[in-house]
Amino acid sequence: MPSYRVDHIHLRSRDPMGTARYYNKMFDAKIVDSVEYDGRSWIHLDIDGVTIYIARAEEDQPSGPADPHAGLDHFGLNVDNLDEAVAQLKERGAEFYMEPREIQPGASIAFVRAPDDVRIELLERKNQSEN
Amino acid sequence: MPTYTYDHIHLRSRDPMETARYYNRVFDAKIIESVLPDGQTRIDLDINGLTIYIAQADENQPPGPVDPHLGLDHFGLRVDDLDEAVVQLRERGAVFSTEPREVRPGLKIAFVRGPDDVRVELVERG
Numbered sequence: 001m002p003s004y005r006v007d008h009i010h011l012r013s014r015d016p017m018g019t020a021r022y023y024n025k026m027f028d029a030k031i032v033d034s035v036e037y038d039g040r041s042w043i044h045l046d047i048d049g050v051t052i053y054i055a056r057a058e059e060d061q062p063s064g065p066a067d068p069h070a071g072l073d074h075f076g077l078n079v080d081n082l083d084e085a086v087a088q089l090k091e092r093g094a095e096f097y098m099e100p101r102e103i104q105p106g107a108s109i110a111f112v113r114a115p116d117d118v119r120i121e122l123l124e125r126k127n128q129s130e131n
Numbered sequence: 132m133p134t135y136t137y138d139h140i141h142l143r144s145r146d147p148m149e150t151a152r153y154y155n156r157v158f159d160a161k162i163i164e165s166v167l168p169d170g171q172t173r174i175d176l177d178i179n180g181l182t183i184y185i186a187q188a189d190e191n192q193p194p195g196p197v198d199p200h201l202g203l204d205h206f207g208l209r210v211d212d213l214d215e216a217v218v219q220l221r222e223r224g225a226v227f228s229t230e231p232r233e234v235r236p237g238l239k240i241a242f243v244r245g246p247d248d249v250r251v252e253l254v255e256r257g
Contacts, residue, residue, distance in 0.1 A: 002216035004158045006181040007207035007254045009140070012199060027135045037235060050137040057201050064202030068143060070188045071195030071247035072203060076138035085133035104168050116202035123138050 008051040009075055011118060012061060016043045016054040019115045023052065026094050026112070027077065047077065066117040074111070074119040082108045082124035140181070140206055142249060143188040147174045150185050150246045154178070157223050157243070158208065158251075178208065188247075197248045205242070205250040213239045213255035220253075 013019040016034075020043045023029035029052070033044040045052040068074075079085040086100050089112065097119050098111035106126035111119050144150040151174045154160035160176040160183070167173055176183040199205075210216040217231050220243060228250060229242035237257035242250050 002210050002212065002219055003179060004160075004208040004210060004216075004253075005179040007209035007252070009203070010205045010207060010252065012201050012204045014201070029135075048134075048136040055204075057199075061198075062196070062200050064200045064204070065193065065195060067192075068189075069193050069195045070143050070145065072140070072205065072249045073143045073186075073195070074141045074203065076141060076184075077135040078138040079133050079135060081133065085135075088133055118202045121138070121141065122135075 006050065008053050011052060011054045011116070012057040013054050013116055014057050015115075016041060016056050019043075019054050020045055022115050023047070026089055026092055026114075064117055068119075074121055076121035076123050078123050078125070080124065082110060082122060085122060085124075086110055138182065139175075139184050141184045141186065142247070143186050143192060144247055145188050147185040147187055151176060153246050154183070157220060157225050157245075181208075195248055199250075205252055207252035207254050209254050209256065211255065213241060213253055216253060216255075217241060 011019065020031050023045050024031055027047055030046040031043060032046050035042055040056065042053050042055040045054065082100050095113045096110060097113040100108055100110040102108045108124045110122045112122065114120050142150065151162045154176050155162050158178055160178045163175040163177060165173050174185045213231050226244045227241055228244040231239060231241040233239050239255040241253045243253065245251050
């Protein structure tokens with residue numbers, strides 16, 4: 001009986017190492033490995049045990065959507081203190097797609113615009129059990 | 132010092148419950164419905180600890196890209212036996228955008244096309 005669990009999130013970039021350095025600088029993602037295989041190259045990032053692959057985009061591959069759309073829209077990272085995270089991210093040069101705001105009591109979010117218009121949601125939940 | 136932990140993958144759909152039923156039927160995802168303070172229903176999926184939110188797509192939000200593109204392209208699910216999974220997925224009506232293939236010794240992949248052209252990679256690591 002097959003069962004499914006998370007393996008990775010997959011990004012494409014014309015500059016995989018530049019993109020990997022961004023995630024390292026902003027979110028302290030670990031650059032685990034840089035792989036060349038069969039004429040393709042990709043980078044393995046680790047954020048808290050979750051694998052993010054960054055593959056080199058082919059010349060004919062188009063840009064992704066810059067704004068919300070149906071389908072796979074974004075991914076989210078949890079932080080303990082959103083204000084503190086936002087201050088540090090701004091110092092590190094992050095661009096915000098949405099400034100921090102409280103969406104319901106105890107839950108605040110913000111969106112960072114990462115390379116290639118990847119939107120990353122940051123979430124702080126003051127009371128985890130209610131969310 | 133902020134630290135970042137994985138939280139969720141976020142999908143948008145014109146029919147979140149229909150999309151949730153797809154992931155339930157095909158990948159045995161658990162459907163979690165919760166009522167927000169504003170009275171709206173939020174639909175989340177849990178695939179063995181992986182949280183996926185499915186938000187209602189607004190009328191003016193366009194479809195996502197069908198094919199590989201820059202940025203956030205797809206996500207991957209691990210399986211122990213890809214051949215076995217593919218047989219079951221076909222029985223369940225899944226559509227494959229890439230048939231199973233061995234990328235290199237010890238790594239087999241396939242791609243399923245989910246609702247709204249979300250590409251879900253299946254990965255068997257030997």
